Amino acid sequence: LPQHPRLRIGPGDDAAVLSMTGLDDCVVTVDLLTDHVDFELAEVDPRRVGRKALAVNLSDLAAMASRPLAAVVAVALPRQGGQEIAVGLVEGMLPLAEKYQLAMAGGDTNSWDGPLVVSVTLLGALTARGPLRRSGARPGDRILVSGSFGGSILGKHLDFEPRVREALLLHERYDLHAGIDASDGLSTDLAHLAEESGCGAVVQREAVPISPAAGQLAARLADGSTPLDHALGDGEDFELILAVSPGEAEKILADQPLGVPLAAIGQFIPEPGLWQRQGDGPRQPLVPSGWEHRFR
Numbered sequence: 394l395p396q397h398p399r400l401r402i403g404p405g406d407d408a409a410v411l412s413m414t415g416l417d418d419c420v421v422t423v424d425l426l427t428d429h430v431d432f433e434l435a436e437v438d439p440r441r442v443g444r445k446a447l448a449v450n451l452s453d454l455a456a457m458a459s460r461p462l463a464a465v466v467a468v469a470l471p472r473q474g475g476q477e478i479a480v481g482l483v484e485g486m487l488p489l490a491e492k493y494q495l496a497m498a499g500g501d502t503n504s505w506d507g508p509l510v511v512s513v514t515l516l517g518a519l520t521a522r523g524p525l526r527r528s529g530a531r532p533g534d535r536i537l538v539s540g541s542f543g544g545s546i547l548g549k550h551l552d553f554e555p556r557v558r559e560a561l562l563l564h565e566r567y568d569l570h571a572g573i574d575a576s577d578g579l580s581t582d583l584a585h586l587a588e589e590s591g592c593g594a595v596v597q598r599e600a601v602p603i604s605p606a607a608g609q610l611a612a613r614l615a616d617g618s619t620p621l622d623h624a625l626g627d628g629e630d631f632e633l634i635l636a637v638s639p640g641e642a643e644k645i646l647a648d649q650p651l652g653v654p655l656a657a658i659g660q661f662i663p664e665p666g667l668w669q670r671q672g673d674g675p676r677q678p679l680v681p682s683g684w685e686h687r688f689r
């Protein structure tokens with residue numbers, strides 16, 4: 394494993410020691426991924442599984458607008474082929490760790506008669522701007538999103554880029570009121586953000602950025618669901634959903650400061666609940682249709 398300046402004692406001892414020089418509060422997040430629930434090991438290279446296990450955590454740090462510091466990894470390997478799987482998992486994590494200057498601080502590996510289970514815990518540091526919370530949206534704020542939505546099951550759920558740099562840049566340059574990463578689905582996570590902020594949200598249907606994969610999935614399923622349904626409902630896009638004032642939204646949209654596009658898809662309102670509108674049409678309820686683990 395690569396050296397890291399914060400890693401005073403790395404893997405090999407009973408625990409790791411991280412230098413916290415220059416740091417104040419520490420951000421902590423953990424995720425647990427399981428074969429047949431979050432991926433199908435029979436169908437995917439373990440490297441992509443390792444990458445995803447790290448990336449979903451990075452996405453949560455991004456949602457808090459914090460800088461990644463260090464990771465610890467716990468793995469339960471199936472007895473069959475466990476060694477190769479372990480190597481693959483690490484190989485999948487290392488490029489992301491390097492990209493985000495993350496110290497791989499250690500971990501634990503066991504084997505058992507069950508399926509592959511991977512858990513990653515990440516530590517992060519706040520910037521001088523403090524944490525980006527879910528609870529800061531105000532009525533009148535615009536809903537901004539990065540990238541496009543839907544159909545991630547066709548590949549993006551494994552290969553997505555966590556919006557770490559994007560969140561840090563936006564948080565530094567602009568006044569963001571609230572943020573969340575879209576892990577459970579655009580509608581579900583927007584509802585979480587609105588609820589935590591004590592307000593409601595209206596989605597302007599024609600403004601939602603729909604990914605090509607959403608169209609492909611709708612065509613493939615042919616079950617009457619539209620690409621927009623998938624954009625609103627599918628999970629694991631791992632894009633940012635942000636609340637910003639109208640003036641700040643205008644600036645951000647004019648600047649488009651990221652490599653990935655930012656779009657305004659509606660606004661927050663005083664009345665609680667999740668709503669949708671087409672053009673100038675009447676406001677209708679939008680039922681959050683979020684992520685169900687769909688490999689089962």
Ligand SMILES: [Mg+2]
Nearest residue numbers: 453456574576
């Ligand atoms: Mg999250």
